[in-house]
Amino acid sequence: MLAMLLKWVASGPLDRVLTSLDKSIDNETERQRIAGDVIARYVTTEAETRAAAMQSRTFWIIWALFAAPVGIWLGAICLDSVFLFSGQIADLPPSVKPYASQIIAAVFGSGGGVAGIQAIATALRGKK
Known part of the structure; x- marks a missing residue:
């Protein structure tokens, strides 16, 4: 009976909670990666703009x-x-x-x- 209850908790609600946490962490990681890409593009663009201005x-x-x-x-x-x-x-x-x-x-x-x-x-x- 106890084994059946643990199996139900581990496969049902606990699995959903852990899956939800996993997706939340993945979403946060993706947001940070996107923010990092945006910052890298901004720095690259700024460096190219300054390099072009210095040619004048x-x-x-x-x-x-x-x-x-x-x-x-x-x-x-x-x-x-x-x-x-x-x-x-x-x-x-x-x-x-x-x-x-x-x-x-x-x-x-x-x-x-x-x-x-x-x-x-x-x-x-x-x-x-």
Whole structure:
């Protein structure tokens, strides 16, 4: 009698509950996979858009209009701090400072990245 009751519970209601849970987990996994695919497509599209924009001469002209003054300002600060010219160079306004920091990081980051890759390539070529 007990075996028959356990068999009924395991094959009927319990089986339906477990099947329902299994489908729910599968649906959640599918939703996460779809969200991951959408994010991957967005990142790929954004990277392609930026790469296409960087091929334009206008992009580099506008970028230089911002980067050149920031570079001159940073150079003036470095020269003033090393040689103590007491030029009392003012800090950038808070509204411009985040953009200037990004420009400096981009210039030195890309230059450092290229130098690092060239050093690795030279080391690999030297081993052969």
